[in-house]
Amino acid sequence: MYDFAYHRAKSAADATALLKGKSEGRAMAGGMTLIPTLKQRLARPSDVVDLAGAKDLAGIKAEGGGLTIGAMTRHGAVATSTEVKSTIPALASLAGHIGDPQVRNRGTIGGSVANNDPAADYPAAVLALGATINTTTRKIAADQFFKGLFETALGEGELITSISFPKPEKAAYVKFPNPASRYAMVGVFVAKTAGGVRVAVTGAGPGVFRVKAMEDALAKNFSSAAIKDIKVPTDGLNSDIHGSAEYRAHLVGVMARRAVDAASK
Amino acid sequence: MTAAPTGIGARVKRTEDQRFLTGRGRYVDDLALARPTYAYFLRSPHAHAKIRSIDTAAAAAMPGVVRIFTGKDTAEAKVGSLICGWVVKDKDGNPHKAPGHPPIAIDTVRYVGDTVAMVVAETASQARDAAEAIKVDYQVQPACVDLARALDKGAAQVHPEAPGNLCYDWEIGVKADVEAAFAKAAHVTKLDLVNNRLIPNAMEPRAAAADYDAGTGQYTLWSTSQNPHVLRLILSAFVLGIPEHKLRVVAPDVGGGFGSKIFCYADETLVVWAAPRVGRPIKWTAERNESFQTDAHGRDHVTHAELALDKDGKFLALKVETIANMGSYLSTFSTAVPTYLYATLLAGQYTTPLIYANVKAAFTHTAPVDAYRGAGRPEATFVIESIVSKAAAELKIDPAELRRRNFIPSTAFPYQTPVALQYDSGNYPPIIDEATKVSDYKGFEGRRAEAKSRGKLRGIGFSSYIEACGLAPSQVIGQLGGGVGQWEAAQIRFNPTGNVQVLTGSHSHGQGHETTFAQIVSDKLGVPLEQIEVVHGDTATTPFGMGSYGSRSLAVGGSAIMKAADKIIAKGKKIAAHLLEASVADIAFENGTFKVAGTDKAVPLGQVVFAAYVPHNYPITEVEPGMDENAFYDPANFVYPAGTQVCEVEIDPETGTTEIVSFTAIDDFGNIINPMIVEGQVHGGIVQGVGQALLENAVYDKSSGQLISGSFMDYTMPRADDVPSFKVGYKVTPCPHNPLGVKGCGEAGAIAAPAAVMNAVRDALGPLGVRDVPMPATPLAVWQTIQGAQRKAAE
Structure with missing residues (x-):
């Protein structure tokens, strides 16, 4: 791992401010991809902004008949949420089969979707359910969000804040x-x-x-x-x-x- | 021997587990040394390249860098070549080709991972930073990667000393006799097999730490070694020239080896060599990707086999042609694995009267290949048990029945095979009887039909294995070209207060010796288990040992402990005779007490030991004080564990996924000291065998020589949910030539399981017209095989 400056954001706004002007800055959600990448010296960010303390980014809310899940909500929380299990059981089941218990207790929905790993599970749910990705600046429809291998519609410094899913039949x-x-x-x-x-x-x-x-x-x-x-x-x-x-x-x-x-x- | 609750045969919980499970194990990387430095090895990114130049100037100026060494430095210091300790003579009587293996490449790199430079720095991270700043000018050369073509004309050459990449062309048996038998055969079964290459993946990566005391000239190496004495011998006598008495090798707690930690690698060699040059201790621990690239790999054979049978299904002759991969350089015991640990096992459990095997060992631009759990014997078992099951399918004879027809009868022991070995003992029919019973073989066709109704293909497979382990009579090893003796040594040292240190040359890296060996001493001498301390892994404190591999620690090391215990009893009898005022001939020892036969006069061992250390009333003119005996044990023969495994699988033809639904293993390990530990060994071995059959595969890109399966993202390690609960059982024929009657159990599971699983997979796919599936039978491989069969059926 190369040296970098570590920052702990208190909120989404705080994170955006911390990332501003840092051309090699990286936001870290659960770190389940970023940390192994750093350890293998495959990434060399100047700054890492840890979102773990951004309380406004976590949580599951029932909204408009569907669900809005905060970007920093851990896979384990989605898998075990009674709200998710009753509204979109397929989503809870998906989250419960990501990685292993350690990964599910660290990894987040926002991190997974923003990373857009071609073998990640969440993007399939987001796209199939026609979810909306809410960011620090706008709302993006799932069809417009995923742009191929590790690429998304997110702009420089733009962070996912939550994802809104409709309730499927x-x-x-x-x-x-x-x-x-x-x-x-x-x-x-x-x-x-x-x-x-x-x-x-x-x-x-x-x-x-x-x-x-x-x-x-x-x-x-x-x-x-x-x-x-x-x-x-x-x-x-x-x-x-x-x-x-x-x-x-x-x-x-x-x-x-x-x-x-x-x-x- | 009486069965004390902690003695032989007791399911004693492993005493070492207390420290392992509470995080108190002490491994090489845990070692705290004063003012340590850290090594990082720069490794070749190319499978084959000339090194035009190495520029270390920028790297040497990096923060924290202490020293950088390249091949130029080691060559100038006349560091020796890493050695292969076993000379195999080829057909013409010439020794195998033995190209040099410099610890740091000098002008050519020969595999991805070959050592190019050693950086020593204040921290491991600084060493790695500096290594990235070393500029190496490589001239990339074509690489020889594909084993099946390594010996072909036009293949890229690995070493000028080995023309055509041939290390040796070795044979056993009389080819003409075998051919004559084939000419008379009623049926010939032919089989082509690839025994897939494996990466050992011990949980603890290899590590080394070295310190040099300029005051005494003493070197100390802490190493993740399975055989610290052998490592010391190699480094002293062959590679570094440090006098043996000036080099101490300590192998503390070691987290698994499976063979990969037998060998002497460049890494520990360089750490020891560099320690006086740096003037401070040096530590190194492999990162996982280095383990993948540089631990000696296992297996990797391409084989064609033919079995001749008469009209009744009796085996007449077997011939086997194998190309075995040596990798880029010869690892410590590499040459012996596909010859004396492979072809000598080709009789299996059968009376096959004539066997011929030809093994060509090939160099390739891949990591060195050497012994890995089973070492040669899994490869042999895979050949025999695959071809026997294929013959059974071709002749429409029940596979269990065909095996029974050809088993060596129990009355034939000791049994001389046509391939050098003499099996000492065994009784195979009751084993397969028990295995068919436990696996409900009779009910299988019903289960197959039920599975079919669910759209699944169910199959059952047998594997009746033999192995030769407990290496071995030193004279035999010498005749076969081995460079070392194969005895073990032990010392039993009583303290005046009656507790005992058992010092053993064997090394435990997961096997549970501390418990098993203590049970032997407890049983033999009547000392409670908690008063026995087993000490191992340090050349400064323990008697010489030849290492823990080849399922030899109990059969050989345990026997040495028995011999030392006999000496304790013999000496104790003399002291007891004095104390009891009786004749030595009248003293009997039982349950920890010396007795005068036919009287109630007795003295416990503890009191005899005390008298030996406080010899006030003592036969001092005839008996030395103290109670401290050592013994060496050189076995009279190999030991021959045998057994039958039955595997049942269910295949999802839509996805190609194979699920193991039932797995039975009935083994003859001779007498069993601790059934719980033996079960653990069997379970672990089976899982590794299942890994080879269904999951694990070391894959190199055939043109670039890059290791594609270079991490757990692509190398499929078995997980708990890949295997069912195993049904294990035992049939015992005690080994007749060692004092414990034991045979060894560490490798059996891994030796037998690949054939059992693959035979089950072949059986499941048989109804589709499939006769073979590549190993590992991954979902992709099975699906492609099914597709191929369907295309063929449609034609």
Whole structure:
């Protein structure tokens, strides 16, 4: 780890002020990606602004029939929240299967979404549920937020403050974990909301993406049989020692069907 | 031997666990030395490159830097080459090719991780900062990475001393006799296998700390070694030339090794060498990515095997052709692993009368490969047990039945195999009978049908393994080219107040010796367990030891303790005879008490010990004072644990995921000292075997030689939820040639499990027309195999 200046922000506004003018400044939410990256000397920030003390960024609120979850809410809190479990049980279940207990007690929803790791779980939920990402400066629709490999619509110094999820009629997330890392090799979040049916895939490509053909078929008939014959193109899918692009494409179909079945229960 | 509650056969909780579980273990990295410096090794980012130049000027000026050493420095100081301690002679009688292995590369780097420079600084972080500032001008060369092609014409060459990358071309058995048997066979089963490469991943990474006392000329090395005496011997006699009596090697608590900590590496060599040059102690602890890159890897064979059978399914002959990966340099025992620890085991549990094996060892631009839990024997078992099950499937004979037809009968022991070894004891049929019973083999087809109704493919696999461990008669080792003796030594030192120190040359790095060895002494001498202290791991205090590997500590080290205990009893009898005014011949020792046979006259051991240290009433002219005996034990033969494992799997054909739903292991380990510790060893071994079969794979990029599976993000370590609860049991035939009747249990699980799991996977996929699946049978590999079978069926 290289040396850096450490700052502890008391609030979102405080964090924004601390980051201002620091070209190599980095905000740290749970640090579950940043700290290993620092330890491996793969990042060299001048300043790290720790958001752990920003009380205004944490917490789960029922709002407009759905939920608003503060950016600094830990995965463990989402997984065990009675509010989340009753309003969007698929989201609670997703959070409960991220990493291990240590990660779930440190990692945050805002950190995960802002990082946009192509194998992270939360982006699939955000995109499939058509959530809104609330930041220090604006509101961003999920469809406009994720920009591919570790890229998002967030601007310089802009922080996620919370994420607002609508209550779905049906939803489920099923993932096929990478055997080694247990990140999602393919994770599929299927949701039926007032906005329609969405199928969002994480792990398989350079970033979370929707499968329009499945969405259309499910809108007509929300059953796994309806998407049985839909093949996902292999173009652009990840290929590595754990899974070829063909295998990932195949798994998208399997996980999607299982998610539809789980959502229908 | 009576079964005291803490003696032989008792499930005593491990005494060492108190300190391990409360964070009081003391490891090399915990060591507090005065004014320490820290080493960081700059490692090659290339698999093969010429070093044009190294510029350390900027790095040397960095904050906290004490010294920087390169290959130029070690060459000028005439630091020796790291050695391989086992000479294997090839077909023509020539010794294996032994290219030099400088601790720091001089002009060529030969694998990603090869040492390029050593930076010593005030802190570990400063050392690393400075290492990043070293400018190395590499001229990258083509690399030889793919083992299957390493011996081909045109492959990139690893060492000029080994043309064609061939280290040796070795054989055992008479090829012509085997070919003649094949010509008469009713059936021949053929099999191609890749035994996947593994990375050991001990929980504690390798570490070394060295101090030099300029006043006495004494060096001390604290090392994560499985064999501190052997490490001292190698560093003294071969690499650094420090007189043995001036080098103390301490291996304190060590967190696992699995073979990877047997060897003498560049890192500890350099830390010792540099200590007087720096004039302060030097500490080094590997980071996990260094462990992945530079710990000696395991396995890595490409094999073609053929089994000849007669019309009744009796094995007539076996021939095996193997290419074994040595990696870039020869590690300490690397040459022996795919020869004397592999091909000599190819008889397995069977009466196969003729066996021929040819092993070609190849250099590649990858990390050195050496012994890893089982070392050669898992590779042999995988070949035999895979081909036997394949033959059973081809001939439509029940796989358990085919094994039974070919087992060496219990009346045939001692049994001379056609591949050098003489099995001392064993009784295999009752083991497989018990294994089929415990695993409910009869009910399997019902379970397969039930699984099919759920869309799952269920399979069952057998693995009936043999291993030769408890290395070994020193004379035999010498005849086979080994450079060391293979005895163990022990010392039992009573204190005047009756408690005991048991000093052993064996080293415990997770095996529980402190408990097991104490149980032996408690049982033999009648001393309560809490009055026994087992001391190990320090060349300054313990008798010589040849190391803990090859499941040898109990069979060899434990036997040395028994011999020392015999000497205690013999001496005690003389003292007791004096105290009891009887003849020595009339003294019997039982339950910690010396008795005059046929009388009620008796004196407890504690009183005899006290008399030995306070010899006021004592046979001083005939018996020396004190009660402190040592013994060396050189075994008469290897020991031959054997057993049968039965694995049952369920495969999800949609995803290719394999779940182990049941796993049975019935073993013959001879007599058992502590069943709880043995169970732990079996469980751990099976998990490592399951890891090899389904999960673990060291993968190098075939052109660049980069280690792709270089972290836990890509190297799949087994987790608790990858395995079911194991059903374990024992059948005992005591070893006839060691005083404890024990055989060793540390490697058995890892030796047998890959074949059991893979046979189960093959069986599950059999109905689809699949005969083999690459190991590890990852979800991807299984899915691709199913896809291939479906394409074939559609054609």
